[in-house]
Amino acid sequence: MAWYNTVEFYVVAGSLAAAVVALSALPSRRGAAVLHMAAGQLSAGSPDDKPELEVSVNSRRRLHIVRRGLQGITDVGAASLALNLTGFDAAIEERLTPARGGEPCHTAEFIFDCFGPERYHFSYNSETTGLFAAFTLPLREGIRTTRPLREM
Secondary structure, three states: OHHHHOHHHHHHHHHHHHHHHHHHOOOOOOOOEEEEEEEOEEEOOOOOOOOEEEEEEOOOOOEEEEEEOHHHOOOEEEEEEEEEEEOOEEEEEEEEEEOOOOOOOOEEEEEEOOOOOOEEEEEEEEOOOOEEEEEEEEOOOOOEEEEEOEEO
16 A cells, blocks of 8 residues: 555546546537528418428438428418527527418428438427427538427
8 A cells, every 4th residue: 555655646636636627627529509490382282280380401412301281370471490509409499470460371491501411309299389399400511300399
């Protein structure tokens, strides 16, 4: 037990303590949060569609989101998505604006061009309708998935 009193022991112990302090002081590696907006292209669609998301990635790595099942909302005049991208976490907030008169809309389409070839964690929230979806998607061309929107 005499090695507790050696200079080498205290040098190693001090170095380890400094390394722990340095690692705990590092900033988060998630990156800055960036907000992207997309206006939706509204269309009639089918009135029998259930609330769901169809998500696909085209050959230019653009994310194409089709929101179906807007028939429960009366007179949708405009639809937009606010995408808050933090690292590989994408939080999408749906924003619906009512209109007076006009044709009924059942489908909205959105395109985002801000993703790299990584695996992203998506959360989709519609406060207006009280619906949400969460899923993981690798951003590679040809990927296509459909997710139902569920009540919160």
